[in-house]
């Protein structure tokens with residue numbers, strides 16, 4: 001089954017996770033967009049009262065255009081469930097995100113969510129993370145200096161470009177530097193190192209955050225984390 005069909009399948013299956021009255025975090029990207037569409041259909045069919053929180057301008061606009069209520073994250077007291085896509089996922093449900101440059105808001109929302117569900121197609125499952133380049137969000141000021149640090153760390157950095165001349169800007173106006181982490185042995189250590197570099201805002205390693213992955217194959221497969229962490233047991237977003 002092609003990847004697009006799998007994404008749609010997973011998005012439909014994720015509706016089983018949603019209940020009337022929930023506050024739902026909306027991810028970003030093509031798979032999350034299928035979920036937003038499916039959620040909007042369900043909300044209108046069932047006349048549900050659902051509030052959403054978006055992880056990007058793109059997802060907020062899509063959700064609003066489909067008649068969903070989109071709140072600012074600071075207007076809600078809790079997020080019951082967040083449904084998002086991912087770029088690469090290992091068997092322990094660690095993942096790489098940020099292929100669509102939305103990793104910062106995605107991580108803020110995910111770490112405040114009671115449950116995180118990722119929707120993927122089979123091609124994104126990987127025995128070990130590192131096939132996908134790791135996106136790192138850095139402030140524009142001194143970005144070239146941070147880039148040099150990544151060179152010294154042997155991470156073969158490259159600035160994400162919008163076009164031939166301009167660097168890609170995130171929703172927060174930051175730059176993205178993509179890193180080759182295929183040779184890195186300890187990803188938790190790398191995550192800590194990255195967070196300790198001044199100028200780095202966030203990285204796309206999502207370790208211990210996802211509770212369930214839904215793979216949109218035929219039949220649908222699900223991988224669940226055995227012990228779920230509640231939102232307040234998760235590391236705070238600065239960790």
Ligand SMILES: O=C[C@H](O)[C@H](O)[C@H](O)COP(=O)(O)O
Pocket residue numbers: 027028029030031032084085086087096097098099100101102103106
């Ligand atoms: O920044 C973007 C996000 O992390 C996406 O969720 C991720 O890139 C997957 O996107 P897609 O569903 O389009 O493959």
